Amino acid sequence: MGKQHYQITVNGEARDVLAEPRELLIHTLREQLSITGPHIGCETSHCGACTVDIDGRSVKSCTVFIAQAAGREITTVEGLGTPDAMHPLQEAFREHHGLQCGYCTPGMITRAYRLLQENPSPTEEEVRFGIAGNLCRCTGYQNIVKAILAAAAEMNAAKEAAE
Secondary structure: OOOEEEEEEEOOEEEEEEEOOOOEHHHHHHHHOOOOOOOOOOOOOOOOOOEEEEOOEEEEHHHOEHHHHOOOEEEOHHHOOOOOOOOHHHHHHHHOOOOOOOOOHHHHHHHHHHHHHHOOOOOHHHHHHHOOOOOOOOOOOHHHHHHHHHHHHHHHHHHHHHO
């Protein structure tokens, strides 16, 4: 079929890419755009290491062709915060030791971000259910759950203070 131009918006920035329509979004992000937060894990949608946010939904980017992503708004972990101004979730994962090797962390944080957009005050059970599609081989999940609940509390307190 040949390479084609696709326009996508990644972390608020319009980007033009040249790719085969069947190229997976994860490969476009990492190889063409040097956005390396989302990781390649299982490439079968089971692990969640490649999770990104597309148009307000958590999506495993190993299951999306670049042709399907054309014209869409994509947010990766890089779009949530910076080292100098971390998102509350990033800060909570650091503070509550919600990571060990760090391989699953970008996808886990990106999924947690969408979870808290959908449910700003989740219970522990709702957090566990909400991240069930993202696997972690190191932590046992307890500190990940604590980090997400702490971030939710902080985000809610900031929202109340702003109102």
